[in-house]
Amino acid sequence: MTFKKIGIALLASTVLTGAALAATLDVAIDSSPAGLDPHLITAFNSVVIVQSNIYEGLTAIDKNLAVVPALAESWEISEDGVSYTFKLHDGVKFHDGSTFDAEDVAASIRRVQAEAIASPLASRVTPITGIEVVDPTTIKLTLDAPFAPILSSLAGIAIVPAEVETNAEGLQQTPIGTGPFKFDEWQPNGFIGLAKNPDYYIEGQPKLDEVRFNFVPEAATRQVGITTGEYDLLPAIDPATALQLQGQPGVTMQETRDIAYTLLGVNASREPFGNAKVREAINYLINRQEIIDGALFGAGVPAGPLSPALVNWAVDPSTFACYTPDVEKAKALLAEAGVTTPLKVTMNVLPRQDTRDIAQVVQQQLAAGGIEVELITQEIGDFVQSWRNSEFDMFVSANGGSPDPDEYFYRTFRGGGSTNVFKYEDAELDAWLDEGRSTIDPAARKAIYDQVQAKLACDGPAAHIAYGTLYTAVADGVSGFEIYPNGRLTSLVNVTVAE
Amino acid sequence: MPHRFLTNRLIDLVVVLFGVSLVVFMMIRLIPGDAVAIMLGANTEITPERMAELRARVGLDQPLLVQYWNWITGALRGDLGTSIWTGRPVMSEIAANIWPTFELTLLSVLVGAGLSIPIGAFMATARGKGAEVAVRIGAIAGLTIPSFWLGIVSIFLVAKLLPGVQALGYVPFTEDPLGNLQRMILPVIALSLPMLANLSRLVRSAMLDALSQDYIRTAKAKGASKRRIVYRHALRNALIPFITSVGVSAGYLLGGAIVIEQVFAIPGLGRLVLGAIAERNYPLVQATILVMTFAFVIVNFIVDLLYAVIDPRVSRR
Numbered sequence: 001m002t003f004k005k006i007g008i009a010l011l012a013s014t015v016l017t018g019a020a021l022a023a024t025l026d027v028a029i030d031s032s033p034a035g036l037d038p039h040l041i042t043a044f045n046s047v048v049i050v051q052s053n054i055y056e057g058l059t060a061i062d063k064n065l066a067v068v069p070a071l072a073e074s075w076e077i078s079e080d081g082v083s084y085t086f087k088l089h090d091g092v093k094f095h096d097g098s099t100f101d102a103e104d105v106a107a108s109i110r111r112v113q114a115e116a117i118a119s120p121l122a123s124r125v126t127p128i129t130g131i132e133v134v135d136p137t138t139i140k141l142t143l144d145a146p147f148a149p150i151l152s153s154l155a156g157i158a159i160v161p162a163e164v165e166t167n168a169e170g171l172q173q174t175p176i177g178t179g180p181f182k183f184d185e186w187q188p189n190g191f192i193g194l195a196k197n198p199d200y201y202i203e204g205q206p207k208l209d210e211v212r213f214n215f216v217p218e219a220a221t222r223q224v225g226i227t228t229g230e231y232d233l234l235p236a237i238d239p240a241t242a243l244q245l246q247g248q249p250g251v252t253m254q255e256t257r258d259i260a261y262t263l264l265g266v267n268a269s270r271e272p273f274g275n276a277k278v279r280e281a282i283n284y285l286i287n288r289q290e291i292i293d294g295a296l297f298g299a300g301v302p303a304g305p306l307s308p309a310l311v312n313w314a315v316d317p318s319t320f321a322c323y324t325p326d327v328e329k330a331k332a333l334l335a336e337a338g339v340t341t342p343l344k345v346t347m348n349v350l351p352r353q354d355t356r357d358i359a360q361v362v363q364q365q366l367a368a369g370g371i372e373v374e375l376i377t378q379e380i381g382d383f384v385q386s387w388r389n390s391e392f393d394m395f396v397s398a399n400g401g402s403p404d405p406d407e408y409f410y411r412t413f414r415g416g417g418s419t420n421v422f423k424y425e426d427a428e429l430d431a432w433l434d435e436g437r438s439t440i441d442p443a444a445r446k447a448i449y450d451q452v453q454a455k456l457a458c459d460g461p462a463a464h465i466a467y468g469t470l471y472t473a474v475a476d477g478v479s480g481f482e483i484y485p486n487g488r489l490t491s492l493v494n495v496t497v498a499e
Numbered sequence: 500m501p502h503r504f505l506t507n508r509l510i511d512l513v514v515v516l517f518g519v520s521l522v523v524f525m526m527i528r529l530i531p532g533d534a535v536a537i538m539l540g541a542n543t544e545i546t547p548e549r550m551a552e553l554r555a556r557v558g559l560d561q562p563l564l565v566q567y568w569n570w571i572t573g574a575l576r577g578d579l580g581t582s583i584w585t586g587r588p589v590m591s592e593i594a595a596n597i598w599p600t601f602e603l604t605l606l607s608v609l610v611g612a613g614l615s616i617p618i619g620a621f622m623a624t625a626r627g628k629g630a631e632v633a634v635r636i637g638a639i640a641g642l643t644i645p646s647f648w649l650g651i652v653s654i655f656l657v658a659k660l661l662p663g664v665q666a667l668g669y670v671p672f673t674e675d676p677l678g679n680l681q682r683m684i685l686p687v688i689a690l691s692l693p694m695l696a697n698l699s700r701l702v703r704s705a706m707l708d709a710l711s712q713d714y715i716r717t718a719k720a721k722g723a724s725k726r727r728i729v730y731r732h733a734l735r736n737a738l739i740p741f742i743t744s745v746g747v748s749a750g751y752l753l754g755g756a757i758v759i760e761q762v763f764a765i766p767g768l769g770r771l772v773l774g775a776i777a778e779r780n781y782p783l784v785q786a787t788i789l790v791m792t793f794a795f796v797i798v799n800f801i802v803d804l805l806y807a808v809i810d811p812r813v814s815r816r
Contacts, residue, residue, distance in 0.1 A: 028764075032774055034538055034584040042538065118552040168556065172586045188585070188592040189774065190669070190766035214668065216764045217774075220651050221667060225764070228658045230667050381532010381779060388536065 022209035023497050025478065027489075028216040028231040032189060035172035038158030039112050039119040044400070044487065048235065049192060049213055052490040054095075055158030055177035058086055058105065059151050063484055063491075065259070065310055065403040067151045071100070071159055071178065081146030081440045083130075088137040092201045094161050095182035101136040107162035109141070117168055123411065123418060124153035146438045148445060152404040180206040180493040191215060206493045207480070226251055226473050232497060234473040236487050238353070239299040242471035250476045254483040258470040259307040259401030262358055264463040266394050269423035273393070276459040277337040283322035283458050284330035285369040286362060292466050295357035303464035305456045306405055306449075309485035313405050313446065315453045322458035330369045341370025345393040348386055349377045352398060358465055359396040390421045396465075403486065405449045406437045413456060422461030429455055508803060512796050519792045520574070520785065524567050527776065527784050533559055534583045534779040557583045570785065579789070580782030589786040592771065597790070599669045600767035602679075603759065604752045606687045611694030611752075612745045618695070619702020620729050623710060634699075641696030646755055650689040650762040657685060669765045686763045690755050694748045701744050705737035712736075738809055746802035750795040 033046035038055045041047055052060060060070035069075075072086035092100040109131055112119045127150060130142030143150065161176055175183045180202075181194035194211045214231065216222045219241050225231040227248055237245070245251050266273040266282065273279060288302035301308065304317035317323050334341065349359040356377060363373045373394065378386065386392055402408045411417040414433045415425035429452065436448045456462070472483045477498035482491040535553045554560045558569070573580060579589045618634060625631040657666045665681050672679040709715065710733050718732050757769030768787055775783035 031777075034778065035586070115549075115552065118549040118556070120549070122549065169586045172584075186585075187766060188587070188595045189771045190595075214764065215766075216667075217770070218651075218762050218764070221654065221762055221764050224654045224658045225667050228662060228666070230665065379531060380777070381530060381537050383532075384536045385532050 023207070024210040024212055025208050025233060025492070025495055025497055026212050026214060026231045027233045027235065028214045028222045028225055029235065030215075030217055030219075030222070032215045033192065033213075036175045036183070036186075036192075037171035038160065038175065038177070039108075039117060039121060040168075040172065042120050044236070048487065048489055049194075050158065050175055050177070051156075051488055052179060053181045053194060053211070053492055054175045054179045054183055055160070056179050057155045057157050057159060058088075059155045060490070061152070061155045061403050061484075061486060061488070063482060065485060066312075067155060067403075070155070071105075075151075077440070081438075082143045083140055084143075084150065085134070085138065085140045088139065089201055090137055092178050093199045094178055095176050095197060096161065097199075098161055098163075100159070100178050102133040102139040103136075104159055104162045105139045106131045106133050107165040108157060108159045111160065111165045112157055114166070116166070121156060124156060124407075146440055148437055148440050149404040149406040152402075152407065155403075181208075181211055184210070189215060202493075207496045208492070211492060226475055229475065232475045232478050233481065235489060237471050237473060239297045239469065239471070240353075242299070242469075242473070243297060245473050252474045252476070254472045254474055254481070255469050256483045256485050257301065257307060257309045258468045258487070259309045259403070259485045260398060260470075260487070261303045261307060261401060261467045262355060262396065262398045262465040263303070264358075264362060264394060264396050264465060265392075265422055266461050266463075267390055267392055267422060268425070268461045269390065270393055272337060272339050272343070273461070275337045275339075277333045278339060279461060279463075280322055280459045281330040281333035281337070281369060282366065282371070283463050284326045284333065285366050285371070286463055286465070287325040287365055288323065288465060290365070291358055291361045294361045296354060296466060296468055299469040300466040303467045305409070305453045305460070305462075305464055307401055307467045307485070309401075309467070310403065310405070312442070313449055315450055315457075317457070320454065320457040325365075327368050334369060334371075342372045343370060344372045344374070346374045346376055348383060348392045348395040349375055350383050350395070350397040351377060351380055354468070355396050355398055362396065362465075387421055390423055401486070405452070406433070409433055409449075409452060409456075410437060412462075413460065424461040426455075504807065508800050512793075512800065515796050516789065516792060520571060520789055521567070523785050523788045524570065524781075525563075527779070527781055528563065530776075530779070532779060534781065535559060537777075537779050538584065570782070574786075574789070579786040582783050583780050584778055589783045592783060593768065593787060593790055596766055596768050596771045598671065599765050600753070600756055600760070600769060602672070602683065603686055603690065603756055603765065603767060604749065606683060607691035607694065607752055608745065608749050610687055611691035611748065612698060612741075615695050615698035615702055616734070616741075618699040620706055620734065622699060622703040623706035623733075624725070624729060626707070638696040638700050641692045642700075644692070646689045646693060647758045647762055649692065650686065650759055653685045653689060654762070667764045669767075682763070682765075686759045686765060689762075690752060690759045693755070694752065697748065698741065698744060702737060702741060705740050706733050709733035709736045735809070739806065742802055742805050742809070746799050749798045753791050753795065 029045050034043040038050050056070045058072040059067050062068045073089050075086045112121050112125050127143045127147040128141050129144045132140040180200045182197045184195040185193040192213045196209050268274050292300040302317050306314040308314050410433050411419045415430050432452050439445045480494040622631050670678045718728050760767040760769040772787040
């Protein structure tokens with residue numbers, strides 16, 4: 001009797017789950033996101049879920065890292081380069097059913113600027129001094145001075161409903177955007193489910209009914225999960241997992257050059273790293289290809305200051321003299337700088353497998369020139385704190401990268417820049433960086449950033465080590481997915497899954 | 500059962516929970532790096548002023564003692580705080596994650612403890628025989644193989660040999676009983692094996708001990724069957740050390756569940772607390788550990804009560 005009941009229950013549940021099958025894409029990511037408010041989050045896993053899926057900006061970044069229209073279908077730039085007039089898409093609705101218009105754009109920008117919200121994105125919109133709603137589908141932004149990266153910056157500013165302008169908590173749990181997918185369910189520690197936005201303004205998109213972001217911390221578990229069909233997509237996987245998955249039946253690997261990179265930084269306010277010759281000597285001691293082969297399974301390219309994925313900007317690193325390793329030259333430079341060897345220094349290491357491995361290879365390479373490095377592997381919170389407070393001689397870390405050179409260079413290398421933890425200052429470079437952001441003409445800008453890269457490459461405070469390969473594993477039956485160099489899942493809108 | 504026995508145990512419970520709350524509160528704050536620093540990471544453009552603002556919003560700008568006071572008084576009112584990262588009440592996050600852990604540990608205790616009795620009894624009665632030696636070697640292996648390794652290997656094997664079986668994640672039994680059981684089999688095996696190995700060795704030696712006692716000889720002389728002697732006479736006396744061990748092992752299972760949940764992608768308390776520690780999500784860490792401690796203390800409390808039931812001399816001490 002009881003067995004009969006269980007049997008019926010089992011049968012019923014199988015039939016029910018069979019009947020409820022919708023086109024669901026199961027994505028496995030390595031941890032829970034840290035909130036979903038697009039103006040507050042910085043963690044990669046949060047950004048990957050919300051950006052371009054739940055939320056959209058006025059502009060967007062395409063596969064080639066170029067700026068393309070999104071909620072703004074077009075824009076005009078005034079001749080003096082300080083005012084931008086955006087024409088907005090008509091008939092767009094937020095997920096709560098309200099209509100999107102220029103007021104929402106204005107409120108979103110004000111929200112990011114507001115002190116009380118404390119958005120980490122605030123510096124991207126500081127140049128905006130005037131926000132004028134011309135009519136419901138037109139908005140005019142005025143800048144304090146010409147600022148070339150503004151269109152790229154705006155791609156990262158999600159448009160939220162005007163009503164939440166002063167709300168600092170609500171969007172962390174229940175995001176409301178205009179994107180192709182709307183937030184459906186957050187099972188803490190389990191998954192985040194997004195459902196198709198039936199009112200999406202682009203006809204025929206999205207094609208999926210549901211996207212589920214499963215939180216799967218174990219790399220081995222994710223790996224098995226995609227081979228058994230439990231998961232359909234593993235974004236941003238590490239090279240070791242990628243190697244193991246390559247050639248597995250049922251899985252296709254997509255790869256692209258990453259805009260994220262690993263770097264070795266020095267503290268220019270500590271001797272002898274204030275001396276440009278010492279920094280140049282370090283570059284001559286580093287053998288980037290050896291590091292890539294030894295620590296990254298060969299999956300990467302030697303890094304110049306900008307990723308080769310930024311096709312319009314990056315200078316080929318082989319043109320930098322110091323990228324040809326030369327121990328004798330390094331020793332001579334150290335002697336010229338008056339450094340007595342052995343020089344004993346410490347190196348903080350971001351607790352990540354690739355950065356740890358890189359640090360060990362770098363340690364050996366620097367030893368050849370008489371620089372004795374003591375590695376300090378820190379816990380993440382500890383690392384971030386000493387990094388922020390410039391409490392280090394050297395460090396090895398990893399950074400996300402940006403589609404516009406100004407977004408990275410200005411805050412990082414300009415004297416007083418918000419993440420200039422190197423305490424690096426160079427008047428000439430500062431002048432170039434100021435010019436770079438106010439120059440609108442792309443060719444003239446390119447010339448400026450060529451100079452900047454050449455300067456930073458050899459005697460800058462950061463020796464860029466490698467741009468890795470970004471891998472995404474895609475299960476058979478999934479089509480329409482395209483990997484983006486910035487790791488965003490923008491192409492989910494075109495994805496279909498075979499039943 | 501005397502009231503004093505119960506009262507004393509309840510006082511113990513309160514003291515332990517209070518002590519644990521204080522230790523956990525202080526320990527997690529001793530780890531360098533606070534939630535705000537980790538939230539923002541090494542790759543953001545935020546100014547120190549804005550960091551201070553964020554810190555104030557989540558109450559991290561207050562002196563430690565004030566933070567503790569606010570938290571403990573809140574906890575006494577039943578409010579364990581809100582998650583720093585998601586802004587949700589931590590109790591709702593715990594409630595959403597408690598069932599998988601409960602089911603996993605309960606099944607593991609049932610399997611580990613349940614199977615250990617016949618296996619241990621077999622080992623005691625068949626001492627020295629080939630089959631018993633094999634079981635004993637198996638028990639030693641079970642004690643020494645780390646469960647996370649067993650977990651990962653079993654996932655790989657199942658993926659290769661039984662491609663249709665869903666081995667990862669969790670679905671509630673009420674939603675999909677078959678899917679639930681499919682997903683529970685491997686984690687339960689991985690988690691219960693060390694306990695099974697440990698307990699069957701314990702049952703074996705306790706049984707051997709009991710079987711050499713005079714009353715067993717008496718029972719034999721009365722002509723009782725071997726089965727009756729083993730399960731009625733010897734087992735009852737072997738039960739006290741067994742129950743103690745089950746209680747202690749159940750506590751360790753919670754620790755093991757942290758690893759197993761990680762390996763099998765089960766959204767349970769173990770994974771919750773692991774993530775919360777990495778994120779310095781203080782309220783969540785504190786509350787989860789408090790709940791786990793509470794469970795551990797309750798298990799021990801039940802064990803104590805069971806003693807009193809099995810051996811009335813215990814409660815009179």
